[in-house]
Amino acid sequence: MTQTWNPTTYETNGAFVPALGAGVLEWLAPQPGERILDLGCGDGQLTTKIAAAGATVVGVDASSAMVEGAKSRGIEARVCNAEALPFDHEFDAVFSNAALHWVRNQDAMLAGVKHALKPGGRFVAEMGGHGNVAAILVALTTVLERHGCGHLEDGVNYYPAPEVYSDRLTRYGFTVKKIQLIPRPTPLPTGMAAWLTTFRSGVLEAVPAHLRATVVDETVSLLEPALRDEQGNWTADYVRLRFIARA
Numbered sequence: 001m002t003q004t005w006n007p008t009t010y011e012t013n014g015a016f017v018p019a020l021g022a023g024v025l026e027w028l029a030p031q032p033g034e035r036i037l038d039l040g041c042g043d044g045q046l047t048t049k050i051a052a053a054g055a056t057v058v059g060v061d062a063s064s065a066m067v068e069g070a071k072s073r074g075i076e077a078r079v080c081n082a083e084a085l086p087f088d089h090e091f092d093a094v095f096s097n098a099a100l101h102w103v104r105n106q107d108a109m110l111a112g113v114k115h116a117l118k119p120g121g122r123f124v125a126e127m128g129g130h131g132n133v134a135a136i137l138v139a140l141t142t143v144l145e146r147h148g149c150g151h152l153e154d155g156v157n158y159y160p161a162p163e164v165y166s167d168r169l170t171r172y173g174f175t176v177k178k179i180q181l182i183p184r185p186t187p188l189p190t191g192m193a194a195w196l197t198t199f200r201s202g203v204l205e206a207v208p209a210h211l212r213a214t215v216v217d218e219t220v221s222l223l224e225p226a227l228r229d230e231q232g233n234w235t236a237d238y239v240r241l242r243f244i245a246r247a
Contacts, residue, residue, distance in 0.1 A: 023126070023182075023242065024095075024097055024124060024125065024126035024242050025046060025049060025050070025095075025097075027124050027178075027242065027244055028050070028093060028095050028122075028124040030050045030053040030054070030055040030093070030095075031053065031054065031055065031092075032053065032054030032055065033054065033055070033056075034054075034055040034056070034092040034093060035055070035056045035057075035058075035090065035091050035092050036050055036055045036056070036057050036058075036091060036092060036093045036094070036095055037057075037058050037059075037060065037087065037091045037093070037094045037095065037116055038050060038057055038058070038059040038060070038095050038096070039060060039082060039085075039094055039095065039096040039099060039100075039113070039125075040060070040061055040062075040082065040096050040097070040098070040099020040100065040102070041059030041060060041061050041066070041067075041070050041075065041077055042061060042063075042066050042069070042070070042098075042099070043066050043069030043070055043073070044059055044069060044070030044071075044072075044073040044075040044077060045073075046095075046097055047059045047070060047073070047075045047077070048073050048074070048075065050095065051075070057075065057076065058076050058077070058078070058091075059075050059076065059077035059078075060077065060078055060079070060080035060082070060085070061077065061079065061080070061099075062079065062080070062081055062082065062102075063079075064079050067079050082099070082100075082103045082109045082112070083103065083104070083105045083108040083109050083112070084108070084112065085109070085112030085113065085115070085116050087112075087115065087116035088115065088116070089115065089116070089117065089118050089119070090116065090118065091116050091117055091118065091121055092117075092118055092121050092122070093117070093121055093122045093123070093124060094113050094116055094117055094121070094122075094123045094124070094125075095124050095125065096124075096125035096126070096127070097125070097126050098126065098127065098128075099127070100125055100127035100158075101127040101128035101132070101157045101158050101159055102157060103158070104155070104158075106158060106168065107168075107172075110168065110169065110172040110174075111172055113172075114172050114173050114174065114247055117247040118247070119247060120246060120247060121246070121247045122177075122244060122245065122246055122247070123169075123174060123243075123244070123245045123246075123247065124243070124244050124245075125242070125243060126240050126241065126242040126243075127159075127240070127241050128157060128158075128159040128238075128239065128240065128241065129159055129160065129161070129162070129181045129182070129239045129240055129241030130159055130160060130161040130162075130164075130181065130239065130241070131159070131181075131183075131237075131239040132157075132159040132237075132238055132239040132240070133236060133237055133238060133239075134237060134239075135223060135226050135227060135237045136192075136195075136196075136219075136223065136227075136236065136237065137153065139219050139222040139223045140153060140196070140200065140203075140215075140219045141153045142222065143215050143218045143219045143222065144203075144207070144215065146218070147207070147211050147214070147215060149206070149207050149208075149211075149215075152203045152206050152207065153203060156200075156202070156203060159239070159241075160241065161181070161241075162179045162180065162181050162241060162243075165179065165241060165243065166179050166243075169243070169245045173247065174245035174246060174247060175245060175246045176243060176244075176245045177243075177244040177245060177246060178243060178244045179241070179242070179243035179244075179245075180241070180242050180243070181239060181240075181241055182239065182240045182241070182242055183238075183239050184238045184239065184240050185235050185236070185237060185238065186235060186236045186238040187233065187234070187235055187236075188234040188235065188236050191220075191234050192219075192220045192223055192227065192228070192234045192236075193216050193217075193220050195234075195236060196216050196219060196220070197216065204216070
């Protein structure tokens with residue numbers, strides 16, 4: 001399933017993603033003069049903060065629309081598939097926030113990151129971890145199956161446990177310095193329907209057009225008892241995996 005991104009919609013409905021990236025940015029601790037690759041830079045909100053620390057930053061993203069958004073912030077950004085990184089031992093660090101769980105071929109991505117880093121360079125990232133948005137996915141998959149579209153959610157994201165991803169990093173020559181699974185209940189100011197249409201746009205676009213609104217409405221209805229409080233506020237059941245590894 002191909003996920004599509006719109007920088008304007010993302011800034012409205014997904015503003016919490018870069019806003020909650022402060023923790024992994026602290027783990028990166030960018031230094032003046034470093035050359036850093038932002039893998040899955042999106043519209044460049046966190047990339048600008050890395051650059052503000054004095055580092056030279058290159059942003060890459062699979063979405064041309066998001067790359068244009070990053071360029072509009074003055075970021076050096078280019079369209080690039082995470083599974084085919086073209087860099088040759090030229091970065092002091094590779095950084096990624098909320099992007100790696102969208103990568104289908106994790107092995108190709110990790111091999112590319114290893115090749116992009118200078119010897120001893122660091123790979124600092126945060127992604128969805130085991131249990132991420134579990135309630136949302138159970139509800140959405142249930143509704144999709146009801147309408148004969150259950151297969152559309154298969155393999156959309158990869159949310160590994162720390163032990164599993166640590167082993168994977170090690171197989172590609174990384175030394176894992178720190179890895180944590182972080183439960184992070186996340187308020188959704190624009191609501192669950194907006195989350196679905198933003199972060200499951202690829203799935204919804206594959207649903208027959210006459211069923212899309214129904215799928216969203218039924219999923220929201222299923223989730224209300226668990227994720228919507230009595231004042232109408234929605235909270236997503238996010239769980240993040242954050243790590244530092246050395247090449």
